[in-house]
Amino acid sequence: MSIFDKFFTKFAYKFDKGYPDMNNDQDVLLLESLISEAIGEKFSLEEGAADVKIRQELIDKNPGFFDTQSDSRRIANKNKISADEFVKIVKDTFTIDNVIVHPPNSGPNKKPSVHSSSKFNMFEFEVDGKKYLFILSGGASANVGQQFEDKITSNLKDAIGLSMSDIEDEQTKQILNKLNINPQDLTKVDQTGGQDTKRTINPEAGPQDRGKTISDVTVIANNKPYYLSIKNKTGDNIYNGGTISSITYNKEDNKVEFDQSKYNSDKLKQSVFNMFDIDPIKVTDGLNDYIEDKGTEPSWQDVNIDKDEVMGFIGSAVDYGYYYVREEGNGVKVIHLESPEDVDKLIGKITYAKVKYPGKGVKSTYARVGLKDSEQGLRYIEVQIRNASGGIANPVIKVQTK
Numbered sequence: 001m002s003i004f005d006k007f008f009t010k011f012a013y014k015f016d017k018g019y020p021d022m023n024n025d026q027d028v029l030l031l032e033s034l035i036s037e038a039i040g041e042k043f044s045l046e047e048g049a050a051d052v053k054i055r056q057e058l059i060d061k062n063p064g065f066f067d068t069q070s071d072s073r074r075i076a077n078k079n080k081i082s083a084d085e086f087v088k089i090v091k092d093t094f095t096i097d098n099v100i101v102h103p104p105n106s107g108p109n110k111k112p113s114v115h116s117s118s119k120f121n122m123f124e125f126e127v128d129g130k131k132y133l134f135i136l137s138g139g140a141s142a143n144v145g146q147q148f149e150d151k152i153t154s155n156l157k158d159a160i161g162l163s164m165s166d167i168e169d170e171q172t173k174q175i176l177n178k179l180n181i182n183p184q185d186l187t188k189v190d191q192t193g194g195q196d197t198k199r200t201i202n203p204e205a206g207p208q209d210r211g212k213t214i215s216d217v218t219v220i221a222n223n224k225p226y227y228l229s230i231k232n233k234t235g236d237n238i239y240n241g242g243t244i245s246s247i248t249y250n251k252e253d254n255k256v257e258f259d260q261s262k263y264n265s266d267k268l269k270q271s272v273f274n275m276f277d278i279d280p281i282k283v284t285d286g287l288n289d290y291i292e293d294k295g296t297e298p299s300w301q302d303v304n305i306d307k308d309e310v311m312g313f314i315g316s317a318v319d320y321g322y323y324y325v326r327e328e329g330n331g332v333k334v335i336h337l338e339s340p341e342d343v344d345k346l347i348g349k350i351t352y353a354k355v356k357y358p359g360k361g362v363k364s365t366y367a368r369v370g371l372k373d374s375e376q377g378l379r380y381i382e383v384q385i386r387n388a389s390g391g392i393a394n395p396v397i398k399v400q401t402k
Contacts, residue, residue, distance in 0.1 A: 054132055061093050073115045077138040083121050083146045086136050090125055100124040103150040148232035153191040153217050160186040171332045178334035181221045188220040203312035207343040211321030227322035239317035241397030244269050249393030256287040276367035277303035283365050286358030287392055298359035305353040314381050317399040318343050348374030
């Protein structure tokens with residue numbers, strides 16, 4: 001006998017017909033009440049239907065990535081995408097700005113909720129004013145970078161109210177010492193990495209005070225916020241520049257196409273291409289060579305750039321007003337980017353610029369800017385133009401430090 005058979009056999013006497021009549025409002029209310037009592041939290045058939053509808057829309061609009069599971073609040077992660085990639089897909093699918101990530105055993109993603117997970121992240125967002133909570137189960141829902149951020153957040157929360165000598169985790173001690181915070185003055189630690197972090201890059205303005213937007217973890221001590229950007233050993237992204245809508249994939253013809261009118265209308269993306277002397281036609285042709293597996297393997301090409309303009313671009317990608325916390329060995333390196341001058345010291349001076357287009361065996365476009373005299377030993381900044389989910393169409397702009 002299934003669990004449903006046992007449930008309805010046990011409570012059949014409560015319904016006039018011996019079973020719940022879904023066209024009878026009283027039966028529906030009674031059924032919801034019985035299920036709520038059984039699972040230990042409020043249950044609504046209407047909300048469950050809404051969960052199923054939103055989940056199906058996410059699946060249908062992103063074919064091949066997800067699948068259903070028996071729990072309407074769980075989504076199977078078929079492509080093993082990361083938490084960051086899932087956040088982006090949710091934002092793009094429903095045209096929303098905020099997605100909150102609840103790591104395992106935190107916030108609403110912990111017992112006694114029956115929909116919680118001790119292994120996978122929960123994602124909270126609103127569509128048309130209604131809140132949804134979904135578990136992305138299986139695959140890499142918490143990638144290595146996300147796991148490190150989760151660990152830092154958890155350890156900082158555990159440190160609230162302790163004396164420094166009582167804190168066992170060395171990375172937590174290093175962070176608090178660098179921030180000059182007495183853990184007994186800590187009052188709040190928020191993981192904010194899943195919230196809206198859109199920044200419009202502005203090469204003319206250069207670095208701006210946008211630590212609150214950049215922050216992955218925000219620490220409050222003595223009523224003062226401290227904004228932390230958390231990176232694990234391999235974390236090198238400093239800016240995500242959005243989708244290039246002018247480069248699309250025609251499934252019917254199995255061909256990448258370039259839309260000149262869309263390119264002309266997106267001034268920001270156009271300015272990035274111009275700044276690094278990137279030819280969008282060569283990007284398109286190279287992607288088609290990749291699809292057809294023809295030609296020779298791409299190589300680097302020297303390009304001419306305006307160094308002051310590129311410095312402004314890099315500075316705007318980095319910005320300031322936060323602490324850059326990077327995993328290093330068994331500890332962490334903490335860099336306080338407090339001013340535009342700190343950003344200049346971090347970057348150093350530009351020495352060269354070169355570009356590599358897509359082609360046989362390569363589906364990304366790279367623009368690399370060599371650096372010297374960086375106080376943190378940066379060797380170069382790299383602008384990557386690629387599909388973040390492993391596809392070809394609608395590549396995004398990412399800026400990374402190396």
